[in-house]
Amino acid sequence: MPPSPSQQERHEHALRNSAGYPPMTRLSPEVPAGTDPIIAIRGLDKTYASGFRALKPIDLEIRRGEIFALLGPNGAGKTTLISIICGIVNPGSGSISVDGHDVVRDFRATRSRIGLVPQELTTDAFETVWNTVSFSRGLFGLPPKPEHIEQVLKDLSLWDKRNNRILTLSGGMKRRVMIAKALSHEPRVLFLDEPTAGVDVELRRDMWNLVRRLRDNGVTIILTTHYIEEAEEMADRVGVINKGELILVEETATLMHKLGKKALTLQLHQPLATIPASLSDYHLALSADGTELTYTYDTQAERTGITTLLGELSGAGIRFRDLSTKQNTLEEIFVDLVRSR
Numbered sequence: 001m002p003p004s005p006s007q008q009e010r011h012e013h014a015l016r017n018s019a020g021y022p023p024m025t026r027l028s029p030e031v032p033a034g035t036d037p038i039i040a041i042r043g044l045d046k047t048y049a050s051g052f053r054a055l056k057p058i059d060l061e062i063r064r065g066e067i068f069a070l071l072g073p074n075g076a077g078k079t080t081l082i083s084i085i086c087g088i089v090n091p092g093s094g095s096i097s098v099d100g101h102d103v104v105r106d107f108r109a110t111r112s113r114i115g116l117v118p119q120e121l122t123t124d125a126f127e128t129v130w131n132t133v134s135f136s137r138g139l140f141g142l143p144p145k146p147e148h149i150e151q152v153l154k155d156l157s158l159w160d161k162r163n164n165r166i167l168t169l170s171g172g173m174k175r176r177v178m179i180a181k182a183l184s185h186e187p188r189v190l191f192l193d194e195p196t197a198g199v200d201v202e203l204r205r206d207m208w209n210l211v212r213r214l215r216d217n218g219v220t221i222i223l224t225t226h227y228i229e230e231a232e233e234m235a236d237r238v239g240v241i242n243k244g245e246l247i248l249v250e251e252t253a254t255l256m257h258k259l260g261k262k263a264l265t266l267q268l269h270q271p272l273a274t275i276p277a278s279l280s281d282y283h284l285a286l287s288a289d290g291t292e293l294t295y296t297y298d299t300q301a302e303r304t305g306i307t308t309l310l311g312e313l314s315g316a317g318i319r320f321r322d323l324s325t326k327q328n329t330l331e332e333i334f335v336d337l338v339r340s341r
């Protein structure tokens, strides 16, 4: 597999795009190749009026031009965190700056640099796609720029639907409209709150490609997700949040190396009473009824051990009727993380 491009290479690619004929609109023309963070969060603490403490002091820097995935289970505080950065929820204590502007003191300046795609679809069902997206731009006090709206709709494969009312669109297209709205005012940072929750595999792939293209055109992307494979596939870095606490921030490759375990489950032809001693090195788990053997392996290791395990099973006369593999779920990763703290 070719190595993935470094962030510097991507900056250079983005800058090259700005000079030539980019495949998409270059949405963030002033992205410098420097390394100063586009978002800096210092000591952010949030307690809701109910008394619930949703965020414990959080320090986090988002680099220009990266895709950052915020991973966490339900209720971890992901939406709270991005809502505070976007100025929708008041911060408690601490400070946040976006592109050098404080989100509280300089709300307008920061909000204009941010596009937010919320979890919920919030559009007027009877409006057309074109009007919906153009109206969003107007909300930022910007003059109309039909050529930009046209480019965004084309990039999102919505151009043919521009005169359709929202209510006639499929769920996937409605999600694209939400993204188009968020891009209408040419933001430098795009927040996607669970962009692929409940969407089918094909649309998920489309979304991932779209997000990568946006990043290649200079937009910094922050997405929240429950899906570890989404983070693995897309993000340059991952932050793991649990119970309001940012417990880890890591390059994705490093995180996957640490946590990228998979389980291989074999359904056996004949139930086994015990695991043969000759297989003890594999630390296999046998289900209570003896019909399933599970092997946990490291996806990043040079050798997963699967080939030799299958050979040894065959040598021991153990036959299987089916097999499946499963990535560790985020939940399991959390258990590991929390346990190891």
Ligand SMILES: Nc1ncnc2c1ncn2[C@@H]1O[C@H](COP(=O)(O)OP(=O)(O)OP(=O)(O)O)[C@@H](O)[C@H]1O
Binding pocket: 048, 049, 050, 052, 054, 072, 073, 074, 075, 076, 077, 078, 079, 080, 081
């Ligand atoms: N306005 C509010 N008042 C009181 N508590 C709130 C409020 N909004 C959110 N919470 C609580 O804060 C915690 C974090 O919620 P948040 O929506 O940020 O989590 P999340 O990680 O985005 O979860 P999900 O993945 O389910 O969207 C939850 O326990 C939630 O009930």
